[in-house]
Amino acid sequence: MGEVSMTAEQAVQAFLAWMTAERRASPLTIEAYQNDLARFMAFMSEHLGGLPDMAGLAKISLRDMRAWLAHEQTWAMSTTVRKTTPDRAARTRSRRVSAVRSFFRYLARRQGVENAAVSLLATPRTKKPLPRPLSVPDAKAVPQDIGDVAHTEMARRRDAALFLLLYGCGLRISEALNLNVADLATMRGSGVLRITGKGNKERLVPVLPQVQQGLEGWLKHHPSPHAADPLFPGVRGKRLQAGVAQKAMREWRALAGLPDTATPHSLRHSFATHLMEGGADLRVIQELLGHASLSTTQRYTLADEARLLDVWVRAHPRAQSGSKP
The missing domain is CATH 1.10.443.10 (Intergrase catalytic core)
Known part of the structure; x- marks a missing residue:
């Protein structure tokens, strides 16, 4: 159990040191987590009327967590700072939630500071990009x-x-x-x-x-x-x-x-899509790609459906404008 007298800033630095030494996180990951946690602490300091100590970190509520996430969303969508797509902004918020969760897991395991609220915080949903095969x-x-x-x-x-x-x-x-x-x-x-x-x-x-x-x-x-x-x-x-x-x-x-x-x-x-266009079975493609789940391979079906729809619209008589049933 860690020292209760440790400050929040010291706890963050201890966590980052642990991530570096024990988890062997890359310098880019450490830099991102450091920035994410700094933003979290800055918000909580203003939201709670002062930077929380270790006991205060344990008392941060789910409502406080949601207020922080809402603040992040408002900031990301601001016309003065927004330089990316909504989905990329959601991925950034998702990473920040992951950083905060990892930090609080560290506090529970290494510093004896428990906070159940963070596990109840929903992760922002992001769209999985469809594959972009070559012709x-x-x-x-x-x-x-x-x-x-x-x-x-x-x-x-x-x-x-x-x-x-x-x-x-x-x-x-x-x-x-x-x-x-x-x-x-x-x-x-x-x-x-x-x-x-x-x-x-x-x-x-x-x-x-x-x-x-x-x-x-x-x-x-x-x-x-x-x-x-x-x-x-x-x-x-x-x-x-x-x-x-x-x-x-x-x-x-x-x-x-x-x-x-x-x-x-x-x-x-391209390998998967061109096989599918040639009539290969989806499960065969799954085996060739080494996908554990068929749902992963089915993303190629979605990518191909867009191409097939375009072909259908351009070539099928029923899709031509002015055609009658």
């Missing part, structure tokens, strides 16, 4: 042309193979970059890759002959094709960082005139 020609063009922005021959061949794999197998960028040279041995014998996805869950992903040829072609130019080495290395031989691949995609999409939604992850969306 079939654009998706095919990525692995063919992305090497144009590379600075070395090795990087050109590596990026072509990497992005061919992302689109051809629907992998997450992290899944592709975690592959080693040895993983290609399994592919040669069986035509599948063993992928370790989220939660260390493994799945087998079939590899199209064209993708196999691309990977084998890259291996002939791999700077260190030893079994334990990463399949996609950086310039110093270590595992390629996702940020490097994302940067290559940013540079290429600027040359190709594609929108900002064209990212390495959009190739995974």
